[in-house]
Amino acid sequence: MQIIRYAELKPRPWRNGGGVTREVARFPEAGGQGAADGSWDWRVSIAEMSKAGDFSAFPGMDRVLTVVEGELLLLSVDGAEHPLEKYRPFRFSGDAAAAGALPTGEVRDLNVITRRGAFKGYTSIIELSKKRAHPVFDGQLGILLQGTAAVTPGAADGIAAGAEPRTLDRYDAVVGSDSASPEILGRGFLAVVSIDPAAD
Template identity: 75%
Template sequence: MEIIRYAELNAQPWRNGGGVTRELASHPHAASPQASTAQTPGWDWRVSIAEVAKAGDFSAYPGMDRVLTVVEGELLLLSVDGAEHPLEKYRPFRFSGDAAAAGALPTGDIRDLNVITRSGAFKGYTSIIELSKKRAHPVFEGQLGILLQGQATVSPGTAGDEPGTATGAEAAQSPAAGASETAAAEPITLNRYDAVVGSDTATPEILGRGFLAVVSIDRVAD
């Protein structure tokens, strides 16, 4: 079971000075932030959280599809190819990375969750889930579960559990613990914006009170 701790991620400043971005996961995993640019990203998909403190243009991502969700703050007024879209908290919005996009902040700074996928290769989805203390929410292979608000813990489940089988997902590009180890693991506390990497083996299960973003990355069939 793998947890990406938001507090340990490096902030990458925007070129226009309007904010910073922290990458949660990408595929293939870039060797360094400098390996990618908005025009020639070194990945086929990326999940990140951005802090937006200044109105201005968004970087274009030609050949990409974007899903943007405000996760902190009240409102982002997003302009896409001249059309204005008021984006309220926890309402995912999909648009083309080829579009000319800009953001205004009528109610102050915001933080947003960004899912960017290469068109024709992958498709990204974002769902906002209200957590329960009684019924655990599983995070499957090809998904990330990101705690947006509240208190929660995560534990490895028993789905697909086989001795000696490794857990974890391709999403974070790093090894995870064996199922025999995670089966007896105690619940782990999640902090705000921590991400749980999904798996179909010892599937992570999240319990708590608050809201969870579930990001799914599906490969597009040929």
């Protein structure tokens, strides 16, 4: 079972000075953490936006952006304004000219970027339960957005793993698996990021 600890991710300042990004995961991993040259086919990151400004373009990519902290991001995509409220994923083209304004102050957002024609990314926000565990499958990341939670390995080949639960801190990510799907219990909100191969 793999947990990506948010506290261990290195912040990368934006070129325009408007914020920082922490890369959670990418595929393929070659090229070094934080590279924005499009050498990867998908990337999941968490960004802190402290002032209004333009977003970097990602030609040939699709993006799903979700505000996870703060009240409102006013996103402009090719001149059209989209008010993005907390926990409401929004999909747009990485080719588009995009910029963000902060009418209610700083925000933190979850970004899923996938190469068009190769992968498609999805973000779902779910409310956790202390009674019913939420599994995280292969091709998924479970990211704790708010509250308290713990994760245990699921059963493998019908045999319970028997491992002690591991506590998750805010924005920690659990890497999914089909052979022993990690299971998350708690109270709060979880982002489930799914990266699916594009249909032929």
